[in-house]
Amino acid sequence: MEEMLQAIQNGDLAQIDTVLETFLMHESPAEQYEVAEILMQYGYLNEANRVFEHLSFIFPEEAQIIIDRATVLMEMGDEDDALELLLSVTEDAPEYPQALLVLADYYQMQGLFEVAEKRINDAIELLPTETLLQFAKAELLFETGRFSEAARIYDELYNIDKQFAGVSIAQRLAEVYRAGAGYEAALQYYMEALEEEVSPDLLFGSAYSAFQIQKYETAVGQLEDLKELDPDYFSAYLLLAECYAMLEDNKRAYNTIKEGLKRDEYDKALFLFSGKMALKNSLPHEAIHYLQQAIALDPEYMEATLILMSIYTEQERYEDVIDLFEHLQRDDFDWTALYPFVAEAYDKEEQFEKAYEIYNSAYNDFKEDVSFLEKYCYFLLEDGKQAEAHEVVKRLVDLQPTEQEWQNLLERFI
Structure with missing residues (x-):
């Protein structure tokens, strides 16, 4: 036994x-079972399977061994044999609910969520007070986007214990x-989870939640801590820059987003926000550069x-407008929101x-836009298209109706 443990x-x-x-x-079945569990923990799956196979030969009706081997x-990826073993566990076995739970895990991995939920519900019907089964159901509901149902179960579990299967319930509640x-x-719940453990994901989640409820200072504090903990957590830079922008600290927002670009130069959203912040800081040439980079990453951005x-x-660079538009047309990309500029x-x-062709095509989409209609009107008048004008x-x-300019124009047609 000692030699085996030392080798592991x-x-x-x-x-x-x-x-x-x-x-x-030579060793007892109890010691063999113990070693099999240790082999599993250390990732020696083939060896663990060998032990469980041996034990199954000795105790062919022992459901726990069948479940462990499955x-x-x-x-190991041998799902067919695992499924066959699990289905061999009879309903009258005390371990049957555990077999149902492992089956649910199997079906969940296959994306068969309804079947997985059915297995969990069957197990809960047999053991209605077993909290680990409730936890498994909450995890499944969360994964399938049924957040309110998952939250209800997590809330109930939270009042019983703060952790299940090594998972923080406060963290799960925060996520759901x-x-x-x-x-x-x-x-x-994020703040509570952070008292137990500080991780980049928890810091980002708390910052994102704080941002959504306009607690920008709180979000900034969490994101600055996140940057210090993990400078390569790329998502932090955009959210932090957005926080500074909401606090009207445009200079710091611009510096933050540029810092993010140094770490991730393939994120079009970073380039877009860099362009916006450059404009906020009265740097149109830099804005153009960043926006061009964003479009280079995604020509249909x-x-x-x-x-x-x-x-x-605004800069009266009309040739550049036309070049950009015609480039999009060559790629069969058509978007009427661009038509007024074009x-x-x-x-x-x-x-x-x-x-005239573009104005006419845009009219239906912009018939509520006074600025567009004014330009279109004067264009038509200059082009001699009186009836359309x-x-x-x-x-x-x-x-x-109270704008005198339009009344004066209308009188020209009387």
């Missing part, structure tokens, strides 16, 4: 194989409330494209036919 602790696989045959012949086979948009409760076109338009650009570049002016009068 030393990680000496050759010695384990050498000793195992003699061990199985568990090992499942971890956050997933279900119950950010106030989530933050409370709509928000980045829209902001970039608006900057080009129509104006074609107009300014004296490509009137194209300007008349319709646009009437629309402007409907939207702003």
Whole structure:
């Protein structure tokens, strides 16, 4: 026994194989079972299976050994044999609920969630007060997005004990409330979980929840701690920059997002927010650079494209607007939100036919947009399209009946 334990602790696989045959012949079944569990803990699954197979030969009706061997086979990827063993456990065996739970794990891994839940419910019907079965059901409900049901069970378990199967219930409650948009409760449980253990994921989860309920200072504190604990936790930089932006500290927000880009230069969201913060800090040329980088990562990144076109338009870089639009067209990407910028650009570049085509295509989507209608109206008047201009002016009068400019325009058609 001592020789076997020493070989396991030393990680000496050759010695384990050498000793195992003699061990199985001479040691008691209780000691064999103990060693099998230790082999499982150390990851020697083939060896553990060998022990359980031996014990199954000695005790063919022992349900616990059948279940333990099935568990090992499942971890080894031999799921068919594991399933066959589990299904052999009879309903009158005291271990039958445990077999149902392992079956539920199997079906859950296969994505057969309804079948898994049925197995857990069967086990709960046999042992209605067994909290570990309730915990297993809560885990399944959480994984399948049934957050309110999962939260109800976690809450009940929380009042019994703070941990089950080595899992913090406060942490689970934090995660389930956050997933279900119950950010106030989530933050409370995240803070409790952090008292037990500090981890990057818990810090980020607490910061995200705090951000959602506008507790930006709290979120900043959590994220700064997270950066110190794990500087490569990339998601922290964008959220921290957003927090600073909400606190109207645009300079710090900009510096933070640039720091994030140094660590992750393939996240288009970081480039987009860098562009936004550059604009907030009156740095349009830098904004253009970051937005171009975002679009290079995703040529159909709509928000980045829209902001970039608006900057080009403000700077009267109409050729750049047209180049960007025509590049998108070559890729069969069409988005009417860009049309007002594109129509104006074609107009300014004296490509009137194209300007008219884009204006006309955009009209239905922008018939509530006074700024668009005004430009469209004057374009039509300059292009001699009086009847169409008349319709646009009437629309402007409907939207702003007290605006004298539209009344004056309308009188021109009387």
